Amino acid sequence: MQSIDLATQTLRDANAALQAQAAQTNATSWEILNPRGAHAIAVGLDAPIEVTVRGSTGYYCAGMNKQATVHVAGSAGPGVAENMMSGMVIIDGDASQYAGATGRGGLLVIKGNAASRCGISMKGIDIVVQGNIGHMSAFMGQAGNLVVCGDAGEALGDSLYEARLFVRGSVKSLGADCIEKDMRPEHLELLRDLLERAGIDARPEDFRRYGSARKLYNFDIDNVGAY
């Protein structure tokens, strides 16, 4: 395992080393020591490597990740895995606001809770949260799946496009144009796969599905109160 200690090495050195890994690298296993809440750790990676961050991170850990698996053995600050393209990001603890924002692919797993705006403007990413999520999550979510094993805060899925939301616990309120939808067999299958990949033991049948009513897709004066 390659080791980078942020107590003695700079963030630039760390990211440059990780970003320099080619697809066929033999250095597939990395650890980052003493992150101490630093921002932008392991951003812009583009190789099938595994990076373990031993501690908690600041903003934008694993931002724009491609291919890599980034494991935070701690909690993550705002915008973890923002705009992720592919690969996997796992947070052992909690994640602050905007987790997985605008993500376009890959899987983000949060073992603890996620704060507000989890999955905001998501564009294809899959997010699985073992705990609860805060308000305005999946706001303007365009594509992808958000799975919440706990409860969801206010205005879930406000102004939602085509992202799919699954919640096992309670939903404090739904946002504009977000409605509960039937859980069909294909959704149960999708959910089963996501939970399995996230390593979370939960029954798909215990979840409820939410999605867009698609009433705001084209302006209609009769819906003006919802805009």
Place this chain on the structure above:
Amino acid sequence: MTEQDRTIPRTQPIQSATFSNAINAEIRRAAATGIYDIRGGGAKRRVPHFDDLLFLGASISRYPLEGYREKCDTRVTLGTRFAKTPIELDIPITIAGMSFGALSAQAKEALGRGASAAGTSTTTGDGGMTPEERGHSTKLVYQYLPSRYGMNPDDLRRADAIEVVVGQGAKPGGGGMLLGQKISDRVAEMRTLPKGIDQRSACRHPDWTGPDDLEIKLMELREITGWRVPIYVKVGATRPYYDTALAVKAGADVVVIDGMQGGTAATQDVFIEHVGLPTLACIRPAVRALQDLGMHREVQLIVSGGIRTGADVAKALALGADAVSIGTAAMVALGDNDPRFEAEYQALGTTAGAYDDWHEGRDPAGITTQDPELAARLDPVAAGRRLRNYLKVMTLEAQTIARACGHNHLHNLEPEDLCAVTMEAAAMAQVPLAGTDWYPGKPGTGY
């Protein structure tokens, strides 16, 4: 009516200045449709502008440079603060961000061709980077917008600079809008949206709020791109002093200020006409912020919104900008609102010069459309050549003025070269009213 009645002078019908025909028509339209007016372009109202300023030229105390003989440099370097590879431009006139989606692929290609031939940069927009525009732009600025449509690290690294868009002059505080008529299959795919919907972009970024967050966001973008390319921060003109200062504090290499005459692909008319500052009003406060921080020329300032001529370029630079950016003018150079399409504009209920329903996607000139037949009308090679010519003319005009003022570089133009012909322009530009040594608000004058 008696003969006597006919001879009595009658009161002439008088149109109300407050309830003009145009206002009344808009009231009737709103009452009939129940929706606000949406259009493209920038503010059409008359506001103090560069036309209200004049250059003083050389005199006994200053001697001019010989036109066509003595050198007057136009080059500008953008992004010298942090970037390993700043952008070097031959001319201080750049092409503003306009999206594929708002514009046809042919129009985007033409912008790239024209800008590259003139030695300057062009900019993506709220829809990601297309291969055509990357391929035809030697210098391409990649916009980082609240919507993040099409955003990906590969394009980010392909860019020559990144422009973090906080706001836009046509709609400071508002998000983008692209109505269903223009969401074609390709546009929908690039934006990960269903075809044919009315796309409303978010008005603020999804993963940061405020200048402290912005500083971290810029650091992340630099880490992803290896600190190679400059990062611009673009704001709509509202509080130019503080926005400039905060952008500098956050780590911007370049600050872009877009006045209310700056265009948009589509937004509410009420937004365009009633929110923001005229371009003329925002340059001096922005420059003062840079000077107060000791960063003037260290962090470059680009000004946009209503730049049309070399005189406008020279005036913006004289007030302290490092470069300007054009959008609407570039579209006109490509062929937008050309009178040769008058019959078709008439059929759309408008006239050449006034056509602004860009959101409807029925542009006879083939520029603001995704209709394949209309778009095919624009020859990107010929349109790119027109843009190149126009950029060259603007540059020659600005050089002509600079030489007449005795300067061997456009950046040597200064406020002392200017006077104003109106009180409003004098106050906004902080240059003397013509024939005086005074402007409203001049320190020590009591006004």
